[in-house]
Amino acid sequence: MLVCLGDTHGQTDHRLAGRAHQAVREADHVVHTGDFTTAAVYEVFAEQSGADHGGAPLSAVHGNSDEPTLAERLPSTLVVDHEGVRLVVVHGHEHTATGLGLLARQEDADVVVVGHTHRPMIERTDHCLVVNPGSHADPRGTAPTHAEVTQGEHGAMIELRARDGSLVAEETIQT
Template identity: 65%
Template sequence: MLVALGDTHGERSHRLEGRTLTAAREADHVCHTGDFTTERVYEAIANEAGSKQGGTPLSAVAGNSDEPTLAARLPNTVTVEYGGYTVVLVHGHDHDDTSLSLLARQEGAEIIIAGHTHRPAIERTSHCLLVNPGSHADPRGNRPGHAELTRRETGATIELRTPDGDLIADHTLSEPR
């Protein structure tokens, strides 16, 4: 399973709890759309992702609220291959739906994961699936959330879940191109 997190906006801890914490610990790959805020929060999330036997990769991008030393360590865009799918990860503050769709086309990606709005959502465009995992810790009037991409025998399922485990939304993907 690939787990996507975003917009933690923490000062000291990962702020992961419930199903979100379990998913991050059990994932094959963890992605974060930025706005950890501090290096300490980035390291805490990396440690939880790495707590699985053999460690789990953490792919992350800089957000517009990350402290300068952290932002300098992180790229603005990351491309990840998972289960045969190409996934592009961005924070989203420099993009609208059209530019995200064009970025997917440019990168040959089936999925774009972008944060910034704190609003968990899945939207199909002509070029890709746009996924916003929301914020597990700072939902700002939205439901707290994270995303889980699970490979199936044919295709995959992406689910948006709350830390309590409630399903917010889901989408089934056909086989990757």
């Protein structure tokens, strides 16, 4: 399973709870759309995923609220290939809807994972699936959420999950 999160906005803690915390610990790969805020939060995320000791890799981009020393360590755009699904990851503060579609075409991506708004969303466009996992720690007008990408009988699925594990939305990923 690949887990997508974003917009932690912490100072020292990963702020993971409930299903999001469990999913990060079980994941084969963890993707973060930025706004950890501090390098300390990034480091505890790496620890929770196991990335710092041979576990699930943590792939992350920087957000507009990340401290400069962390932003310098992380790219603004990242391509992740996972079990036949290609994702392009950005924070989103510098992209319009049209720009996200063009980025997906440029990177031949099946899914664009974007953060910034703190609002969970799955939207099918002409070029790709756009997913915002929401914020597991600092939601705005919604419950805390994250996204999980899994392989099923009929291909890859992306699911938005609430803190209690309940399904918020789901979509098949066309590859």
